[in-house]
Structures are given as structure tokens and as C-alpha cells.
Amino acid sequence: MTEIERIKKNIDGELPKGKYGIIIVQDMPNPKHELEIFKQTILAILENISLHEENSKWEKLLPKQLVEFTNQLEEEDYHKDDLISHIPNMIRHFREQRKWEWFSSTMLENDEGFEVIVIGNLDTIALPLLHHQGIPFTSIFLEENDKLYPTRYITDVLTYKTFDTKTLKLKKK
Template identity: 75%
Template sequence: MTEIERIKNNTNGELPKGEYSFLIVQDIPNPKHELEIFKQTMLAFLENKELDEEDPKWEKLLPKQLVAFTNQLEEEDYHKDDLISHIPNMIRRLREIREWEWYSSTMLENDEGFEVIYTGKLNVTAQPLLHHQGIPHASIFVEKNGELYATKALTDVLTYKKFDPVTMKLTKK
């Protein structure tokens, strides 16, 4: 089964052989929707990985929620929140740090969040992508070898701005 097929079909927490980690997102509204947006982002990258990172087509290929969040950021936000970047930089990081492979995903108990099971270093690129969906730093974790790690970043843009995924508007609090 290819990685693209696993993103689409492995949705019951299937585990790979060997070492693996969990990317955990919890305590968010509408986690099923957020997992679907994350999957769409990863599929867009994998299906178009040869496309130049500066190509404006990325704004049409990536989920609208991620693009809308990113395009509303102001220059000051990039200096405060070290998990955010411009779309070309996100694509470049996905390409340069391609030491990961998506294996499976599943919803957490009580649908309070979701987890992605992966091998390698997906967390390095995934945490910023999830944040660009409007998910706060405090909701993104990595579990590796039984240890739970919180996102390490300075200020979260979502502490002074609010993102509404329905209207796709980012406003000051």
C-alpha cells in the first residue's frame, strides 16, 4: 500500500512494524474536520511534490482553510510565532525534511481530537501545518517512545488573534 493509499484508507490506528510516533491533536472543536483538512494538505503535497514551492498553484492545491489563515498573517506575526511561515517555506520544509512516512490516523476517544501514526520525523513539518489550520500550539503534541512532548514555540498567534474556520477570518481578540 502506498503512502497516499494509507492516508486515505488507514483510519483505524493501524501500527507499522518497527519504530513509530504519534502526532496528537486534542481539545479542539470539530476534530474530524481538522483531520480531513490535514489529510488534504498532505495529499496535496505528495501528489504535487515536484511542483516548485514558489508556484502560485499551491494556493489552489492546498486546503482553503490553511491558505486563508496564512494569507491573513501580518509581518509582525512571523516575528512572534515561530510555527508560522509563508506557503513556499512550508512546502520547502516538507520537501527538505522528508524523513517521514504517514502510516495511519484515528479519532481519539470521545472525538476530542485525533492522532496520526507515522515513522520518522513528521512532527517537524506537521506541527506548523496544523497550526496554519488555526489549531493552537497547546493542542498539538508528539508521543515518542511513551513520552509526550508539547509543541515548543514562543508566542502563539492565536493568543492575540482568533481564527474562525467557518468564515476563515483571522481577527484581533
């Protein structure tokens, strides 16, 4: 089964043989929606992997929530927040530095969040994609070799701005 097929079909937290890691996202208003946006983002990149990162088509291919969040950022935000970048940089980093493949996903108990199980070395390429959806660092964790790691970065744009998931707008706090 290809990675694209696993994203679409493996939705019950299936575990692969061998080394794997888990991306855990919790404490958000609508985790099912956020998981769907994350899937759409990964699928858009995988299905258009040969499209140049500077091509304006990315803004139509990627989920609206991710694009609108990114496009409303101010230049100062790119210097303060450790995980955000312009869309072309996000695409470039995904292609060049990713060391994992999506294996499955599942909702956490009581729909309090979701998990994505990945094959290979868990790295941080997924974190910027999740953060560009308006998910704060404090809601993203990585689990590898039975150890849980919080996402720790110096400044999160969502600590000095709020993201309204209904209007898709950032507001200063």
C-alpha cells in the first residue's frame, strides 16, 4: 500500500512493523477537522511533489485554512515564531528533509485530539504544517521509543496573537 493509500485508508491507529513514531495533537476545539486539514496538506504535497515550490498553484492546492493562516502573517511573525515560514519554504523543507512516511491515524479517546503514526525517523517536518493550521506548540507532542516529547520552541505566534478557527483570522491579544 502506498503512503497516499495509507493516509486515506489507515484510520484506526494501525501500527507498522519496525521503527515508528507518533505525532500527537490534542487540546483543540475540532480535532476531526484539524486531522482532515493535515491529511489534505500531506496529500496535496505528495500528489504534486514535482511542482516547483515557488509555483502559485500551491495556494490553490493546499487547504484554505493553512494558506489563509500563512498569508495573514506579518513579516515580524516570521522572525519571532520558530516554525512558521512562507509556503515555498514549507514545501522545500518537506521535500528535502522528511525522514518519515504516514502509516495511519486515529482519533484520541473522547475525540480530544488525534494521533498520526509514522514509519521511520520522527523529525520535525510535520510540526510546521500543523502549526500553519493554527495549532499552538503546546498542543503538539512527539512520541518515539515510548518517550513523549513536547514541542518546545521559543516563540509561538499564537502566544501573542489568537487564531479564530471560524473566521480564519489572526488577532493580536
